[in-house]
Amino acid sequence: MNIPLDRSLSLPLYAQVAAFIRAQIERGALEPGMRLPSIRRLSQDLGVNRVTIETAYGELEADGLVTARGGSGTFVLPPFPACALPSLDGRAVPAAPPAATGRKRGTASSASDAATVELPRWQQALCDRRPDLSCDLMIPLQVPGPDEGPIALASGNSDARLFPLASFRRTLRTVLARDGIKALEYEDPAGYAPLRRTIARILADQGVPATPDTVLVTAGSQQALHLVAQVVLKPGDPVYVETPSYADGMALFRTLGLRIVPVFTDSEGMSAEGLREAIARHGHGLVFTMPNFQNPTGICMSGQRRRRIAAIAVAHGVPILEDDYVGDIRYEGYSQPSLHSLTPPGHTFYAGTFSKMLVPGLRMGYLVAEGPVLRMLARVKRMYDLSTSSVVQRTLERFVDLGSYRAHLTRACRIYKVRRDALLDSAVRHLPDDVTIAPVRGGLFAWMTLPEGVGATVLAHEAARHGVTVTPGTPFFAEGLEGERHLRINFTQHDPEILEEGMRRLARAIARCRKGKHCA
Template sequence: MRIPIDREQATPLYEQIAAFLRQSILSGSLAPETRLPATRQLAQDLGVSRITVENAYAALESDGLVARRAGSGTHVLPQDLLLPRQSGGSMEWPLWQRDALDAVQFTQAATGEDGDTVHPNLISFTGFGDPRMFPIAEFLKALKDVIYRDGYACMEFGDMRGYPPLRATIAHVLASQGVQTHPDNILITSGSQQALALIAQALLKPGDTVLVESPTYDGALDLFRAHQLKLIGCPADAHGMQVEQLEPLLQQHHPKLIYTIPNFQNPSGACLSLARRRQLIALAGRYNIPLLEDDFVGELRYEGRVQPALKALDPGGRVMYVGTFSKLLMPGLRIGFVVAEGPIYERLVQLKRVNDLATSTLIQRGLEVYISVGRYHAHVRRSSQVYRKRRDALVAAIQRYLPAGVHLVVPQGGLFVWARLPDGMSAARLLTLARAAGVEYAPGARFFVQTADGESYMRLNFATQTVEDIGEGVRRLGQAFNQLSQQR
């Protein structure tokens, strides 16, 4: 135990030691039943006499903070904790701390969620895929197999680009999706979020401009805002980004990156048409702007014609393709990847290394053992069947329970239904009523560059709830609509 003591202070050493331990116990940082070091040991550690430590322990005992038990040493007794947590205090922070706070916008759209009264059996239309679809016992078996097979190797750092056999498996999965790549052009990341973050670090500096679809994934907006980037939104419709409107935006704003989710977009569910895909690649090439393709659920198609990934149309090194196992398998795995070629790939590997050295080798190896191309496709098929039924249930329930003024385009895949409320209705105000009624969704503001543009939108995730709960949830949402109409 390392206790700060000061031999030049007037306070006796035993009292300094006792004071430190007293504060540790009362603040809860030394938990009840913790055994204090033996007096001989602590005396040696601190370079004081054993009597000094004995005196300190005796003082704590007379305070009722510890008990000395014959043969088992000195233990902390349960206490009513007195001290507030440090962050909660009104302490004067050092000046650099106040500077750090001032320089940064903690921008997140106000959603009206805090302080809401919440129903005890809340049905939530938020989140991503349904983790109950994941065969958790089989994954545990894969972890066990890999620990027996690889021994201590699965506890070491491993290849900074990611476990090579897992990169090979990903290359095979991508090939089956029409994206031809080599394992040496794949970098494993901690979820797709880290892939986006590394690309932002590699290519952008504060004040640079990023062009995004409007609306788009709020986690990307938060990332770009945290890096103090300027955001330009390109309007989107039922066929994705309106690429026809792109060129004047590129000429006017000179973005350093175009971020797009071409398949079953988050939040809108739209798929970018093939003609727009070709046009987007051509424009990015003409204006020399890197394209970041976030293909978070491209395989979850329930009907309609598949579209090639932008990466598959890329004549070479223009598109960075980001994928993930989080949405389809398990968010808690934190395994995503980026495909890139050329100097940018090397730069991303370097940044991955300085950011966190590597993604957990144990999880990477477990995933590699668990997943094969065939197993992956079987999982996609199974998930698609289940999620399609849930989408249908959500659309039917909306038609049944919600006012006719609610507009939506039925998505052909993915996880989300994106709905526009009747004119003048606020999704944030509705949410407060909805949560009280026992249902929640993601209000639209957080997905827009200009949050006001999203006031009348809501995103409903249909993948995480059963068909029955979807019906019940939308019925409750209908109640909230009625209440809001009556308030107006």
């Protein structure tokens, strides 16, 4: 540990050491549980005697910052309870008492005697003006591993453990050897040309009209949604969405000041008649739909419904944003034509991603568009991030072109189907008869309808106490309370025996909630 000491100061050296380590702990650079250097080693590194370090560590221990464990060393303690992160309401932030008060970090403290720091007025006003950015969607991006905590069924991702890491690592080394420093420079904002050709070829094989010149590489499909909404719409314009719909998509639209217009959805997808009536009432905007294994319901839009939706949008001059985030993850049935293939050029934006089938951290997606709007999208993308990582694009292009992606897709779908079956079977065995699950023909999720009197939000908290995490349906509805009868379950990240145990725990949580007086 390199601690700057100034021997010309009147402040004793032990106090300088203690002050430096204290500052590192308070800012989070030294995390709880970390082991500090031994007294002998740190005294040698700093050129001071051991008594200096012993005294500094003693000061830190007296303040409740560290603890000495005999024979093991000195370790950083968890933070003082009052040092919580700022609340999202923007009003006041609990702060740790200053060291001069002598209070030991880690001792009990009531809320009444905790010091508070008043936030600047502009922050308070911002929280009042932007409540959409102050709320929590309650949908985690990261989930614990199988042995790290509760059984996690709340994620929006596939199983990253299936990713062929060794093959991808070899491909990365090959690309770096082949392209050298070129792979580490800025890329064309529209995307690495060979990758765009590969994406166009894959889409053409799937019946999606695309050429390299109509493909824009994005940082995942979420960026594609952002680009389209930013370029095509202005604040106050309507976005026609399925009910329920993709939570992070709706949050994005709200952040841009757009109006969410929910359209009734049945077992065949978004209602064509509902869309027609909504457009007649609210006017020009954007249709946002996930026709393949929709998030969160898993519904696959029927072929007839796709044709009607496409015809209505074209007739009213309303563009469609088609998000095909897991179209390749199919367990039964046959693929349906994309909306992009059912509309004339320039009417539909087609967004896809590699993140769900590979690993989410790649953040690699694409957007297909025709006409001058594509240049506008590329220009706005440059304003956002200059360009998507060149080395990742080049590696992915070679990885996909070698066929590794297709092999991974085939293997993953086979595994996910087994897990899908295990979830449905164990749900029948363990959950109450009045719990229903919509058909799951593809994708990552099972959409569960709860019994009367059992609210999803309270049940989700109760389930967490029983060791299983699930996502309540509320974030997926424009009016959150409509989702209180539903849960979204991700079945792709666990083996069958874990899924069965998850259903056992969920069943116990439902029983417990039914016995309570405040479960709805």
